[in-house]
Amino acid sequence: MTDFLQNCIDGVMFGSGYALLALGFTLVFGVMKRLNLSFGPSIMLGAYAGTWVYLNFSQNALLIVLVTVITTVAVGIYVERLCFWAVRRDAAIASMVSSFAIWMQLEEVAMHLLPERTYPFPTFFTSTVIDIGPFFVRSEHISMFLLTLVLLALLHLFLFRTRPGLALRAVSDNPLASTYMGINSSNIFFLAFAVVSVLGGLAGFLILSADSQVTPFFGLWATFKGLIAMMLGGMGSLTGAILGGLLLGVVEANAFWYGGPLIRDISAYLLLFIMLIVRPGGLVGQRIVTQQQAAYERV
Amino acid sequence: MLKVDNIVTRYGAIEALKGLNLEAREGQVTCLLGPNGAGKTTTLFTIAGILNSHSGSITLEKDNLTNLSAAGIVRKGVALVPENRLIFPQMSVEENLIAGAFARPRKDQPAINADLKGIYERFPQLKERSAQSGGTLSGGEQQMLAIGRALMARPKILMMDEPSLGLAPIIVEEIFGIISLLNKEGVSILLVEQNARMALKVAHRIYLLEGGKVTFNGNPQEMQQDEVIQRAYLGAGST
Amino acid sequence: MLELQGVSKTFGELQVLRGIDLHLRQGTVSGLIGPNGSGKTTLVNIITGVYPPDSGRVLLDGKDISRASADQITRLGVSRSFQNVRIFNRMSVLDNVIAALIGHDKAGLTTLLGRAKRTGDPKVTTARQALKTVGLLEQRNLSASELPLPLRRRLEIARALACDPKVLVLDEPAGGMTPAETASISELIRSRIAPGRTCIVIEHKMDLISHVCQHLCVLNHGEKIAEGDPRSVVSQPEVIEAYLGRV
């Protein structure tokens, strides 16, 4: 029982990282109704740029965070213009496949930047273990968890308390109507990608920093974890992204403890597969689906 | 007030508007009638900047609107109540209304709040449901919301695209009541409508569109005197 | 012919239909009117099997079809059009009608692997006939997406008609049309389509309703508030209050 609870604590801590990644997916999906598969790889490229600066120039933490986030945003905007803005509005599949094509580009660029398999990623968390009764938590995980909460609160404020936030939600709700309100949807897509990339860059930095190393596989890893967490929670839902991230973290932590790394990975996919079959809307998505149906019936 | 001068608009190779002229006068209801595909909605979209015209000019009072961005045109004082209402289904009624004022500058906030109150006074049903999400409203209420939302932009001219589409006769009656009330309060309206009989009741001036061109313009009396037009636009069976 | 007994349906917390009874006689055109959100489209969706009713029964020729799926109901002879026109946009006009006929073939292996349009296939003749009835024969080789709205609505009718259905359901056949276009489609329905066929027509345009319907049913808030001869129904005060207004 203690083991299980300890796993759950670890899972929640790590799941908060997944939640951040899922938020990135869910925001873009909510606004554009499209999947950005190259979200993970753009974070990876951002982290590579950060590592490159770390190895060659400076070990200043703030500078590396900045380089990571700015590169992620730049790559995110490149992806947005090429795979989303330029692609026809009615071709959602084309955008998804296109973002995948760019993924391969990004991976190759990263390999040219730093050709080795693994690089150390700067760690700025002092690693200590904190005991709480029979349980223990690593301090870097606590900082990650707290930072996630802060980012989440900021995102919520942005979406529900600011004008750009309102515009973003309007475009997400009815893109055509928002044009008539004088909202420039192209700018909003741009904004959504920028916001998501900032989130992604920070999430990537937190996760890699806790891990203290970076590999080219981080792109694949981040895309998959974010995607799974979003689908588990429900596509396009902010609450869903967070719940999905935490659920994924908890399930993985337990599967790892009782079965090892392979079982951990399989369990994540199995969970996703079952969720999609039994409850495609995810943890909170079902309610939204019904609401939409009711709205449709009335008009 | 709003002058459309010799506008040509194309969809790819197809010319949807072939040199269209019209004028909407201050304080009047101007109505566009015509068959499907005549270019009525295209005209509204071109004025609103959602489509770009190929040649010609559009002016509102002294402002040249030709090929401004959609956002810019809303800011100049043209608001559109779109076909099929197109409210924001997941956002609350209040958020829908606030979104309507999006093009107004931030310093207008006190005025925006006052306008919101004004809309609620005009449409008490919307106030009752201000926290409900837009998608849960009935068709007629959604149309009211769409009108209220457009008014939040404080437009000089309000363009309405088929406000009666798919609505029950009693609701159509109500919506046209709102239109003529707004007009009496001094709002200039450019109306596209299939329901010619209702439109004739509120319009000051009628434009008939056919194949991207104006084929007739005049006041409702003149239109009712012309038998050919009568038969074509009011329907054979109508009296 | 087609009979509804106590049909109810709820979406989430919203009760869209409450105990609807309806009886359609063979060969008559029945109008279904009511304010927006009164449940007309939901009723049609239940009749055509898009979803099942929560309670109550739908009988076609005395046979309970309320649990049958949409494809089974179509094969039993109920065809429909849609309020928001639905056509196969990446197919030609003729292929759209042939598509409807394919659904009525027996699904044996040889039929499935046989060519969709052999020369001299009776299906092509039937499809052309249906297009001719609605006046679309000349446009048969156009891509369906190129048709303007009034012709799309006609294509939907042709597609439904081609299968020679027992019951034909038209959901706002004149939606988005001008008075002249409405007059022309209502004449088409009255003279070419309705004779000898059981039809349900949903429409807000009372001109069309009074032109084509022999029977009228009014829904409000998911309940039937009036039914009977169109002329007497439209003069009932409840109907005027809920739907027509003082025209």
Place this chain on the structure above:
Amino acid sequence: MPNDYLLTVISNIGMISLIALSAYLLLISGEISFGQQAYFGISAYAGAIATTLWGWPLWLALLFGSSLAALAAGFVGLLTLRISGLYFSIATLAFAEMVRLSLFKLTYQIEIDGELIGPNGAEGFGEIRWIFDNDVSVLEYTLLIYGILLLVLFFLVLIERSRLGMIFRMLGQDPLLTRVQGLNPVRYKVTAAILAGFIAGLGGTLYAHSFTYIEPQIFNMMLGVHALAYGLIGGLGTVLGPLIGVAIDIGFLESVRVIQGYRMVVFGGLVALMLIFMPRGIFDEKRVYWLKSIARRWFRA
């Protein structure tokens, strides 16, 4: 005498074409599968086990591997009936990843000629010696691949012209509308999934015997999404579309030395640009229709 490198590229094009065709078949019926690599992989392992460990002839192994793949595809198709669009894509991806990860656990070895042979988890599955044992030259094997590819193409052309093909395309445009034409989408969705699984399976067994070594890592998402991209590049209007896509990637880009090391940059950019201007590929429905009408006019003249 054609050189072996060229032949390898050519046979590679043939085998990858099979998985691209399988993704294409689903694409035209309106489903985007990210998981066709699972069926490719299942059949690769099953087919290789059949010849190498059980000593079956290749044709039987092909049939066995592909049928197993079709069975799995049908099973997934049945489970995922209720979902479509993105949900379907992600579900297929999840299944494919489960298969790939399970292959890491698959150990089944038999001692043959004093050597342990068979799949061994992450170590992979080597010594698939059917080609050497039966003295089949690279050229002969390439011909075999293309023979099978031709058969599949012939079958797909047959389907395209048939009622079944029309039903697939109807499903791809509007499932609800298809349903109210009296067609049961359940039956046709599963049919499409099984056929697609079988075709991917053919590619899988052929692949295993051509490369003589397979490991779980080969059957990752990259393979599946490539398969999908090929159809979208070549065009969704004709069965030749996916083949053109494969030829452009493997045939053209792999052989142009100048872009060695930057192949993905070029390919990725190319795909992204193509999708902007032709979202349904080079030969989409419209262009195919146009070409056909030109051909008909030529034919008559």
